[in-house]
Amino acid sequence: MIVIEHKVDEATVRQVRRRLAEITEDTKTAFARALNVSAAHIAAEATKITPIDTGRLRNSQVVKFATPDDLTAEIGYGGPTVGYAEPVHERLDLRHTPPTQAKFLSEPFEAEVATWPDGLVERFQRFWGE
Numbered sequence: 001m002i003v004i005e006h007k008v009d010e011a012t013v014r015q016v017r018r019r020l021a022e023i024t025e026d027t028k029t030a031f032a033r034a035l036n037v038s039a040a041h042i043a044a045e046a047t048k049i050t051p052i053d054t055g056r057l058r059n060s061q062v063v064k065f066a067t068p069d070d071l072t073a074e075i076g077y078g079g080p081t082v083g084y085a086e087p088v089h090e091r092l093d094l095r096h097t098p099p100t101q102a103k104f105l106s107e108p109f110e111a112e113v114a115t116w117p118d119g120l121v122e123r124f125q126r127f128w129g130e
Helices: 010-049 085-090 106-113 118-127
Strands: 063-065 074-076
Touching: 010 063, 010 074, 010 106, 010 118
Parallel strands: none
Antiparallel strands: 063 074
8 A cells, every 4th residue: 555645734724724814805805896896887877867856866876885794785766855766766657858767776787787797707807816
């Protein structure tokens, strides 16, 4: 019987663990940045087509960007002073002056995610290793 044995010392194990933690953190950071580029793009496109009367609806847009610890980006409209955001978004029977329209948030969102996973992967790769 032939046996080859190699024991890895504890310092090497610690170094590998440290590097894996760095890679994991770099991955999360790159993915958060890729999500945030997508969120910013969706928000910008939504602003262009959000109905405007007083400007309060457009100004109520809120974007919560992803972080490495919370890989969720959120875009929303409304709030306590703009309670009409949902009906303006959902009701297709309301008239809007072009280019504004109903579904002003969901249409840019659907257009963006239609490019996924390739578009998101490309953005991720752009930020990976920076």
